Amino acid sequence: MRWLLLKDLRLLRRSPLLVTLLVLYPIVIAVLIGFALSRGPDKPQVAFANLVPESASQLDLGGERLDTSRQADVLFRAIDPVIVKSRAEAVRKVRDGDVLGAIVIPEDTTQKLQSGLDPATIEVFYNAEDPIKSGYVRDTIKSQVADANNALTKRLAKVALGFLDLIATGGQYNFLGRQFDVLGLERSERILKEARSELPAGSPARAQIDQVMRFATLARTNLDLSDDVLASVGTPIRVRQVQLDGAATPLSSFSVAIAVSVSIMFITLLLAAGALALEREENAFLRLVRGLVSRTGLLLEKAGLAAVSALAVSLVMLAGLGLFVDLQWDRFHLWVAGLAAAALAFAAMGLAIGALTKEVRSASLLCVMLSLPLAFLALVPSGSVSPVLYDAVQVVSAVFPFKPTLEAIDAALNDSRSIVGPLLHLAALFCAFGVASRLALRRFA
Amino acid sequence: MAADPTAATRPESAPAPARVLEAEGLVKRYGEREALRGVSLSAGRGELVTVIGPNGAGKTTLLTILAGIVAPDAGRVSPGPREVGWVPQQPALYGKLTVAENLRLFARLERCSEPEATVERMLALTGLGDRAGDQVVKLSGGNRQRVNIAIGLLGQQSVLLLDEPSASLDPRQRERLWEFVLGLAEAGTAVVLSTHNIQEAERHADRVLVLADGELLFTGSPRRLKEAVGQEGDEGLEEAFVAFLHARGH
Numbered sequence: 001m002r003w004l005l006l007k008d009l010r011l012l013r014r015s016p017l018l019v020t021l022l023v024l025y026p027i028v029i030a031v032l033i034g035f036a037l038s039r040g041p042d043k044p045q046v047a048f049a050n051l052v053p054e055s056a057s058q059l060d061l062g063g064e065r066l067d068t069s070r071q072a073d074v075l076f077r078a079i080d081p082v083i084v085k086s087r088a089e090a091v092r093k094v095r096d097g098d099v100l101g102a103i104v105i106p107e108d109t110t111q112k113l114q115s116g117l118d119p120a121t122i123e124v125f126y127n128a129e130d131p132i133k134s135g136y137v138r139d140t141i142k143s144q145v146a147d148a149n150n151a152l153t154k155r156l157a158k159v160a161l162g163f164l165d166l167i168a169t170g171g172q173y174n175f176l177g178r179q180f181d182v183l184g185l186e187r188s189e190r191i192l193k194e195a196r197s198e199l200p201a202g203s204p205a206r207a208q209i210d211q212v213m214r215f216a217t218l219a220r221t222n223l224d225l226s227d228d229v230l231a232s233v234g235t236p237i238r239v240r241q242v243q244l245d246g247a248a249t250p251l252s253s254f255s256v257a258i259a260v261s262v263s264i265m266f267i268t269l270l271l272a273a274g275a276l277a278l279e280r281e282e283n284a285f286l287r288l289v290r291g292l293v294s295r296t297g298l299l300l301e302k303a304g305l306a307a308v309s310a311l312a313v314s315l316v317m318l319a320g321l322g323l324f325v326d327l328q329w330d331r332f333h334l335w336v337a338g339l340a341a342a343a344l345a346f347a348a349m350g351l352a353i354g355a356l357t358k359e360v361r362s363a364s365l366l367c368v369m370l371s372l373p374l375a376f377l378a379l380v381p382s383g384s385v386s387p388v389l390y391d392a393v394q395v396v397s398a399v400f401p402f403k404p405t406l407e408a409i410d411a412a413l414n415d416s417r418s419i420v421g422p423l424l425h426l427a428a429l430f431c432a433f434g435v436a437s438r439l440a441l442r443r444f445a
Numbered sequence: 446m447a448a449d450p451t452a453a454t455r456p457e458s459a460p461a462p463a464r465v466l467e468a469e470g471l472v473k474r475y476g477e478r479e480a481l482r483g484v485s486l487s488a489g490r491g492e493l494v495t496v497i498g499p500n501g502a503g504k505t506t507l508l509t510i511l512a513g514i515v516a517p518d519a520g521r522v523s524p525g526p527r528e529v530g531w532v533p534q535q536p537a538l539y540g541k542l543t544v545a546e547n548l549r550l551f552a553r554l555e556r557c558s559e560p561e562a563t564v565e566r567m568l569a570l571t572g573l574g575d576r577a578g579d580q581v582v583k584l585s586g587g588n589r590q591r592v593n594i595a596i597g598l599l600g601q602q603s604v605l606l607l608d609e610p611s612a613s614l615d616p617r618q619r620e621r622l623w624e625f626v627l628g629l630a631e632a633g634t635a636v637v638l639s640t641h642n643i644q645e646a647e648r649h650a651d652r653v654l655v656l657a658d659g660e661l662l663f664t665g666s667p668r669r670l671k672e673a674v675g676q677e678g679d680e681g682l683e684e685a686f687v688a689f690l691h692a693r694g695h
Contacts, residue, residue: 003553007539007546014541014580283537286514287596291527292554 001301004293008275008305022267022313027320029259043080044137047090047102047125048072056110075103075144079137087123094125101126101137113152161226168223185223189216256321257410261342262375264314265402268343269367272306272350276437277363295441299351299434306350307343314339318413331412334419338405338412341426345401348433355440371402378403401429462489465603465635466511466529471520473506473659480506481517484661486654488635490603493626495646496639497686498656499695504639505534507656508608511637530605530634532597534612536589540582544573544592547581548599555600567595571625587618591625598629605629607638611645623649647682655686657695 012019050072057067075081082099084090090102104123112120124141126134166173170184183191196209279285279298289295318327318335350367357363378397382390397403408422466488473481480503488494496504509515513526538547548567552560568574571591581589590610597605607626611619619642627649630636640646646653647667655663655670663670667682674688 003550007542007550010546011539011541282539283533283535284539286509286533287531287537287551288554290512290514290531291525292551 001293001297004288004298004301005305008301011278012309022271022309023316025263025267025313027317029263029317031320043078044101044140045082045099046079046137046141047084047093047099048075048079048081049084049087049090049102049104051087051107052105052109053107056107058110060114072105075141075148078140078144091125100134101141103141164223164226168220185216185220189213189220192216253325253327253414254410256318256325256327257406257413258379259321260314260317260339260409260413261402261406263317264310264339264342264405265346265371265375266367267313268306268310268346269350269353269371270364271309272302272347273354273357273363273367274350274360275302275305276351276354277357277360280358281360296438299437299441302351302354303344303347303434306347307340310343310346311336311339314343327413328415331415334412335409337423338408338419341423341430342401342405342408345405345426345429345433348430348437349401351437352433352440355437374400375402378406398425399429401426401433404429462492462635464488465490466522466524466637468511468522469520471507471510471517471522473503473510473515474518480659481510482659483520484656484659485520486637486661486664488604488637490635491630491633492635492651493630493649494635494637494652494654495650496637496654496656497641497643497646499690501658502656503659504656505608506659508606508637508639512606524604527600528602528604530597530600530602532594532605532607532610534608534610536581536593538581538589538592538596541580543578543580544568544584545577547592548595551596552599557599563599567599570598571595585618587614587621590614590618590622594622594625598634603633604635604637607636609639609641611640611642619645643683643686644681653682655689657690657693662693662695663689 072081082093084093084102087104090104093099094102102123102125104125106121106123109120109122112118122145124138126138165171166182166184168185170182170187173180173182192209192213196206196213199206199209276299279288285298288298293301315335321327322329353366353370354363357366374397377393378400380390380393384390385393404422404425407417408419408426411417411419411422464487466486468487469485471481471484472479484503484507486494486507496507498504506515508531510517510520511522512529512531513522514531539550542550545564545568548564549560552563552567557563568577571588571594573588573591573595576584576588581592584592594605594607594610597607610626611622614622623645626636626638650667652665653663653667653670654661663673665673670682670689671677671680671685674685674692676685676688
């Protein structure tokens with residue numbers, strides 16, 4: 001078997017294109033994913049026309065001045081703004097395809113905000129030439145406007161709370177540069193209490209003062225409660241997230257697990273299936289199994305070659321991705337365990353494919369045609385299809401190594417779950433596909 | 446390679462050589478179809494036996510059973526596969542390995558005691574010493590077949606089975622192949638080969654086996670086959686072979 005392994009390594013060395021692809025593939029994937037994770041999506045170009053005159057950009061909310069022109073800075077974090085001077089220019093830029101969308105802030109925006117009677121309306125124009133990008137622009141602007149609304153609501157609630165507090169407890173109030181002393185319910189109650197104590201016992205005015213004091217107390221208590229009510233108005237719906245199932249893996253780390261799973265799948269399947277099919281394509285298979293090597297020995301040699309090569313390439317890929325994403329290097333031994341189990345399971349599946357085919361090309365084609373849909377199926381989330389179909393998807397995914405590979409690598413990289421289950425699953429698939437490939441060799445070779 | 450390709454076949458009066466290959470009552474079925482029906486044959490040391498027959502006669506099936514690749518449904522073969530050299534119809538070589546690397550790999554797999562010396566010997570035998578470092582994919586069909594045969598001989602077995610070795614070779618390459626095979630037989634190897642080329646069988650074989658529909662119809666020298674159909678004179682074996690098949694309803 002040693003000589004066969006050396007022969008296969010020599011053949012690999014003499015296939016520079018294949019080896020280059022095997023080495024370059026994980027590097028390119030790692031770099032692409034790394035850039036995608038570290039840079040995020042490009043900002044869409046959006047025309048921005050702020051028609052509010054500079055003199056009217058200040059908003060007075062309960063004595064607090066708010067510069068509305070500065071609120072655009074928040075929006076500019078999500079878009080690449082192309083500043084224009086008029087609504088017409090903004091619309092033209094959208095029509096000409098220079099920008100994906102346009103935002104127009106009308107002249108009366110601050111007036112409407114100040115009055116609080118009519119909601120201020122901003123105009124948004126889209127270019128739907130590219131549905132994906134226009135959808136992204138729409139969602140971005142909607143999200144930013146929702147954030148701005150939320151911020152303004154909070155400010156308004158704060159101002160309203162200040163007024164209510166002034167009514168409840170009293171204090172100084174500034175209006176048009178003049179200071180006013182507001183008595184407030186608390187001080188009123190105190191004054192009434194003092195006035196009551198000076199009244200003779202049995203005075204009918206005492207009962208009237210008691211009535212007013214009870215009202216003042218009740219009003220103050222209820223105004224204290226209004227803090228919570230107004231806070232709820234500012235954020236009427238809050239979100240409390242409870243994770244019931246699955247892994248608490250950051251998106252970037254899960255992307256790494258997917259990238260490594262896809263790479264190890266392709267490399268192992270193609271190598272194992274190709275190496276076995278090559279023995280038949282070169283007509284050497286029957287010569288070998290005529291007592292020189294047992295069929296099982298031949299399968300083990302190919303599985304070992306494919307698994308070790310894929311393991312090495314995957315580790316190189318992970319090291320490359322480690323430049324972009326924080327990986328837990330102290331879990332390296334678990335990486336190796338997960339990757340090795342995955343590589344062996346895929347190698348066994350590759351051998352089953354290689355045993356069915358007589359040529360390297362057919363084997364490669366079959367590998368790609370089988371593995372891509374299976375990988376896609378394994379990524380179908382629950383709830384996205386009907387329950388019956390999802391159960392079927394789960395069964396199909398469990399029969400092939402991609403899903404347990406993803407789970408094992410995710411567990412190894414991110415400590416998201418126990419790795420033992422996926423490892424046992426992969427071991428079972430290795431045995432099952434190993435038996436299938438041995439039977440296929442007996443039947444078809 | 447020293448044998449004269451025009452040399453006459455072994456005289457029939459010569460004593461029978463010691464048997465090194467024997468098969469009895471070989472039966473092989475593929476579903477309902479019987480590919481071999483109770484075929485028995487033998488080959489002696491240094492004897493050159495050709496198996497001829499129409500397409501689908503069972504020639505390749507017979508050779509693969511003799512080589513131990515396919516198990517018969519009935520019958521027995523002696524000796525076992527490790528003691529029989531086998532040369533498949535299509536060269537079973539690794540195209541990206543050199544001639545020497547192919548020989549070295551199979552010499553090691555055959556567990557030859559001195560692989561390097563064996564490789565040198567085979568290179569000398571095939572006359573491909575000057576091409577030892579060339580990748581097989583760059584060799585002509587004839588030279589590939591030489592390497593293919595050399596690999597079949599690595600185990601130094603006393604029996605060599607060749608499945609249509611001259612198919613797809615041009616006349617010059619066929620000539621060189623026969624020089625090689627006759628040299629092996631002269632050196633004492635029992636050679637059993639299948640062929641569609643009746644002229645080659647007539648020219649070189651000590652014995653021919655006529656196989657049709659999985660049945661062994663004739664065993665004997667080419668001359669006896671001619672006699673069996675009453676042929677005399679200069680007519681070739683091909684006519685006698687066709688007449689023989691007609692007479693037997695094939």
